[in-house]
Amino acid sequence: MIELIHVTKRFGDAVAVDDISLSVGKGELCVLVGTSGCGKSTTLRMINRLIEHSDGEIHLDGQPVREFREEVLRRRIGYAIQSTGLFPHWTVERNIGLVPRLLKWPANRVRERVEELMALLELSMTEFADKYPSQLSGGQAQRVGVARALAADPEILLMDEPFGALDPITRESLQDELARLQARLHKTIVFVTHDMDEALRLADRLVVMNQGRIVQQGHPIELLRAPADAFVESLLGGEDRGLKEAALLPVSERMSPLGPGPLAEERIARDATLREALSVMLWRHVEHLAVVDDDEVPIGELSLRRLVGARDHDA
Amino acid sequence: MRRDAVQPNIVLASLFLATLVAWLGLDAVSVAPNRIVPGQGVDVLGVAGWGGMAVSISPLLVALGLAWRPTPDRLRWSTGLVVLMLSALPVWLMVAAAFTVDPDMPQARMGIGGGVWMALFLLLLALIELRTRLTMPRARGWALLLVPLASLAACLSFGLEPLALRQEYQGRSEAFVSAIAEHLLLVGVAVCLSLLLGVGLAMAMRHWPRAQRVGFAILNFLQTIPSLALFGLLLAPLAWLSSRFDWLAAFGVSGIGWAPALLALIGYSLLPMVRNTYVALDEVDLDVIEAARGMGMSRGQVFRQVRLPLALPLILEGIRITTVQAIGLTAVAALIGAGGLGTFIFQGLGQAAMDMVLLGALPILAMALVADALLGALTDLLRPGGAT
Numbered sequence: 001m002i003e004l005i006h007v008t009k010r011f012g013d014a015v016a017v018d019d020i021s022l023s024v025g026k027g028e029l030c031v032l033v034g035t036s037g038c039g040k041s042t043t044l045r046m047i048n049r050l051i052e053h054s055d056g057e058i059h060l061d062g063q064p065v066r067e068f069r070e071e072v073l074r075r076r077i078g079y080a081i082q083s084t085g086l087f088p089h090w091t092v093e094r095n096i097g098l099v100p101r102l103l104k105w106p107a108n109r110v111r112e113r114v115e116e117l118m119a120l121l122e123l124s125m126t127e128f129a130d131k132y133p134s135q136l137s138g139g140q141a142q143r144v145g146v147a148r149a150l151a152a153d154p155e156i157l158l159m160d161e162p163f164g165a166l167d168p169i170t171r172e173s174l175q176d177e178l179a180r181l182q183a184r185l186h187k188t189i190v191f192v193t194h195d196m197d198e199a200l201r202l203a204d205r206l207v208v209m210n211q212g213r214i215v216q217q218g219h220p221i222e223l224l225r226a227p228a229d230a231f232v233e234s235l236l237g238g239e240d241r242g243l244k245e246a247a248l249l250p251v252s253e254r255m256s257p258l259g260p261g262p263l264a265e266e267r268i269a270r271d272a273t274l275r276e277a278l279s280v281m282l283w284r285h286v287e288h289l290a291v292v293d294d295d296e297v298p299i300g301e302l303s304l305r306r307l308v309g310a311r312d313h314d315a
Numbered sequence: 316m317r318r319d320a321v322q323p324n325i326v327l328a329s330l331f332l333a334t335l336v337a338w339l340g341l342d343a344v345s346v347a348p349n350r351i352v353p354g355q356g357v358d359v360l361g362v363a364g365w366g367g368m369a370v371s372i373s374p375l376l377v378a379l380g381l382a383w384r385p386t387p388d389r390l391r392w393s394t395g396l397v398v399l400m401l402s403a404l405p406v407w408l409m410v411a412a413a414f415t416v417d418p419d420m421p422q423a424r425m426g427i428g429g430g431v432w433m434a435l436f437l438l439l440l441a442l443i444e445l446r447t448r449l450t451m452p453r454a455r456g457w458a459l460l461l462v463p464l465a466s467l468a469a470c471l472s473f474g475l476e477p478l479a480l481r482q483e484y485q486g487r488s489e490a491f492v493s494a495i496a497e498h499l500l501l502v503g504v505a506v507c508l509s510l511l512l513g514v515g516l517a518m519a520m521r522h523w524p525r526a527q528r529v530g531f532a533i534l535n536f537l538q539t540i541p542s543l544a545l546f547g548l549l550l551a552p553l554a555w556l557s558s559r560f561d562w563l564a565a566f567g568v569s570g571i572g573w574a575p576a577l578l579a580l581i582g583y584s585l586l587p588m589v590r591n592t593y594v595a596l597d598e599v600d601l602d603v604i605e606a607a608r609g610m611g612m613s614r615g616q617v618f619r620q621v622r623l624p625l626a627l628p629l630i631l632e633g634i635r636i637t638t639v640q641a642i643g644l645t646a647v648a649a650l651i652g653a654g655g656l657g658t659f660i661f662q663g664l665g666q667a668a669m670d671m672v673l674l675g676a677l678p679i680l681a682m683a684l685v686a687d688a689l690l691g692a693l694t695d696l697l698r699p700g701g702a703t
Contacts, residue, residue, distance in 0.1 A: 074608070075610070075611035085609070087603060088603070089625055098610050099610050148610070
């Protein structure tokens with residue numbers, strides 16, 4: 001668990017981070033989002049002391065980070081950055097095994113751990129172990145970056161725009177992968193991005209920052225429904241907000257039980273998002289969809305009226 | 316049918332053509348009755364007659380033909396021919412010595428003519444071109460040169476007594492060996508010391524940015540002083556120091572000799588060394604350093620395991636430049652009695668004996684080429700994964 005209490009960072013006269021308080025619970029994925037220069041990256045890097053905070057306190061499991069030796073602290077915290085920061089003169093295997101080696105794990109245990117992580121991130125050991133970073137695609141390099149951050153099985157993971165330099169398709173697939181990993185590993189993650197779609201997609205807790213301050217924080221749905229001010233609203237996409245919210249809600253949330261009438265022809269999966277359901281309706285020119293479970297068995301219906309959240313007086 | 320799929324290799328063709336022109340147009344050798352009299356040029360016809368000339372140019376004509384449609388196979392044949400021709404050059408000199416030098420005149424000597432020098436130079440260029448075309452590994456290119464070198468060694472041990480270079484060498488074989496040793500020692504010590512000093516200075520400059528501008532200004536200034544002037548400038552203070560401190564004098568320090576030469580060499584070596592080291596250490600990707608720190612590496616670990624290895628190819632580049640430069644500069648140091656191969660160059664110039672100049676200059680050239688090649692190969696070796 002990470003706690004920031006009235007933390008301030010000044011560079012000379014400039015205040016980069018202004019008196020912020022934030023608490024990230026165990027197993028929570030907290031996304032810091034904001035325009036560039038808003039202090040989100042600085043905040044992240046104060047947690048592993050790549051930047052020392054000027055005022056306030058940062059606690060890790062109740063202990064001030066200043067009480068740790070820098071290196072010891074950082075070896076406990078996984079760290080992944082945008083350009084991957086992989087060492088170009090080391091093979092993939094050596095890169096991933098870095099922190100375990102710093103922690104003086106025996107060689108065979110490091111090797112086992114690297115194999116485990118490469119399997120977890122779907123990197124073939126035989127194909128990639130001996131490659132150098134320059135021989136990898138952007139997506140592969142970023143997987144290696146994430147594997148390296150996870151290597152010593154840290155409780156806490158700091159990710160600084162890790163997917164920022166990737167093309168949209170690779171980025172989405174890596175976002176899915178991170179969500180999948182997080183569902184399995186339950187790390188405490190602080191994730192920095194300026195991409196609101198990415199933030200909404202991944203966050204358990206969304207923290208919007210502007211000019212060094214936290215403007216609003218909460219669950220993505222809460223922010224979408226009640227943005228604190230015009231800045232948050234514009235960051236959340238203004239008129240696009242409806243679609244962004246729909247992308248966060250599953251079909252099962254709005255479906256109605258199977259009625260007596262004939263079943264609609266077009267189908268949608270129970271765990272698809274409302275946004276996908278709306279897209280199917282627009283594309284097929286229909287107002288009703290049959291909701292099916294994983295085995296394609298119909299379990300309910302979704303009407304356009306229910307999808308948009310109108311009260312069902314007549315149903 | 317695509318008959319013109321293989322274009323003629325213009326580079327090879329013109330190199331071979333130029334070799335042919337030089338071979339036929341310039342003197343093959345020059346012959347002099349003794350050391351003082353300037354030599355008399357003899358061309359290919361004069362050496363071996365029409366028949367000999369025809370034999371001597373036949374491989375060249377074949378190579379020229381092969382360059383017209385350079386398939387990989389033909390390029391391999393051309394490589395063989397070039398190596399053959401290079402190996403035949405010493406044999407050719409033996410033939411020339413037999414036909415042109417009067418065995419009854421023990422003072423008579425034969426110099427190598429422009430035709431042979433040009434052929435040597437152009438054929439080496441052709442070999443480089445062939446190596447590139449055939450994407451031959453660097454090591455194999457060098458291995459190919461062993462054949463002509465072996466041929467040269469064999470010819471020197473079995474004959475070629477009238478060769479002027481050899482006669483110059485024969486008279487001073489001991490001086491020659493010790494000159495090479497002195498030369499290598501001066502260069503080696505200067506490069507090692509300037510490497511230590513240079514890395515130290517570069518790291519100090521990184522630590523104190525203010526020292527950086529002053530440091531580079533001084534080193535740049537040092538570089539602009541002509542070498543002879545620098546020797547002159549060092550003469551007085553060193554002479555004074557050695558007269559004041561007996562232990563310095565006992566150590567062999569004086570106004571002339573190895574001490575000013577070494578100091579000057581180090582002075583000139585520092586700029587390329589410091590500049591390359593500084594830039595190399597400074598230009599390591601900041602994200603990589605940041606990641607290394609973020610992973611929990613200590614300062615020392617970041618430097619030893621990340622910054623230094625990534626900087627190493629560029630630092631080696633600095634060592635390479637410095638070494639090649641020092642090999643050349645050491646020749647000048649002979650003027651102030653520091654010894655080395657420059658001794659022969661300046662003695663030869665004084666006596667108007669060009670062959671003696673060559674005796675000093677050729678090994679310097681060879682040393683520079685070998686140092687360049689070895690350090691270049693080492694740099695390639697240390698650049699892993701195709702990373703730059």
